[in-house]
Amino acid sequence: MTKESPLAHPRSQVVIDVEGLTKRFGDHLVVDGFSIQVERGRIQGFLGPNGSGKTTTIRMLCGLLTPDGGRGSCLGYDIRREAERIKSRVGYMTQKFSFYEDLTIRENLDFVARIHCLDRRKKRVEKALEDLGLSSRRNQLAGSLSGGWKQRLALSACLLHEPDLLLLDEPTAGVDPKARREFWDHINQLADDGLTVLVSTHYMDEAERCHEISYLAYGKLLATGTVEEVVRGAGLTIWSVSGPAVRELARDLRAGGKVEMVTAFGSALHLGGQDRAALDVALAPYRDRPGLVWKQAEAELEDVFIHLMSQAEDSYR
Structure with missing residues (x-):
């Protein structure tokens, strides 16, 4: 039989409240002073490069890993x-x-x-099959399923014991775009029903479906908040440059080293930095090059993450 959760029903209930979490593996500091609050029914996304401490942080938040320092509740x-x-x-x-x-x-x-000695076993299984659209495939061998259907099975199994908190560790890696969209439709419905979700991902479109996001690099929390807050807080000025000569421009700008961000976005180039005046000065010698179309652009989440990553790399060189 499942244990009763101490949570109250109001959506404003704080489910996770931690401060100063740290974790070391040997001499390596994996998480360095992480703090966060997450409310009931919210989807909290964790982003960052491989080895940034995302999974370790999430496991500490859920009681699956004991922190070396810090305090908090879940x-x-x-x-x-x-x-x-x-x-x-x-x-x-x-x-x-x-x-x-x-x-x-x-x-x-x-x-x-x-295995979990759940009560109402048959009813729970039937409900899980129905909720995730698995009923018509109930007798299909798991080994014959596509990535998207395996994902549904895994999510169904996670929900059998009716948890209050769902932990997803890069759940859509290797899954096609249609299956990813369907998966996130399920996750958003679960959150609407009051389930709190912690999810690590490398996909920007998934990050934008989270209520709030946290970006980690080298064990440090570099930014947190809604997508709008994180983008606005970065304070980036972005120029989008298109045309047949963008590859040559990118090569020259990277060689010059005076522009903070030089990133390909499809057939265009995004050039950006926090100091607008310095950026304008750095770009001035290239403005009149033939075959280039310059346009002021709004910073996107991917721009911000590239910027944050470059900052983190500079700090740890």
């Missing part, structure tokens, strides 16, 4: 002293598919329910 429980009580209320979907490929979808779900 689902009303202390993340250090009551980690076991937190774990029982968390659904965890890993990036790697970890179900039995020679069992059917229904058999896999039933097996998970048995």
Whole structure:
């Protein structure tokens, strides 16, 4: 039987409240002073390069990993002293598919329910099949499923015990765009129903579907807030340059080293920096080059992340 959660029903309930979390593996500081608050029914996205501490941070927030420093609570429980009580209320979907490929979808779900000694087992399995649109494939072997359907099975299994918090570790890696959209439709519906979701991702379109995002690099939190707040807080000026001569321009600007950001965006080039005056001075010698069309552009989330990453690399050189 599942344990009753201490959470109240109002949406404003703070589900996660942590301060100064740190974690080391040997001499390597993986997470350095991380703090955050997440409210009930919110989708919190974690972004950053590989090895930035995203997964380690999320696991500490959920009581799955004990921090070396810092304090806080999750689902009303202390993340250090009551980690076991937190774990029982968390659904965890890993990036790697970890179900039995020679069992059917229904058999896999039933097996998970048995392992966790869940009550109302048959009803839970039937509901999971229906909620994720798996009923028509219930007798299909898991090993014969496409990436998108395997993803649905994994999510269904995570939800069998009716958790209060869902942890998704790069859940759509290697999945086609249509399946990714359908997956996120499910996640947004779960959040609307009051489930809190922590998700790590490398996809900008997925980040934009989160209520708030946190960007980490080298174990440090560099930015957090809504997408609009993060983009606005970066204070970037962006020029979009198009035309047949953009490749040559990009090469020359990178060689010159005076422009903070030189990034290809499709057939165009995004040039940006925080100091508008310095950017204008750096770009002035190239303005009259033939075959180029210059246009002021709004900063996008990807611009901000490229900028944050370059800052982090400079700090750790």
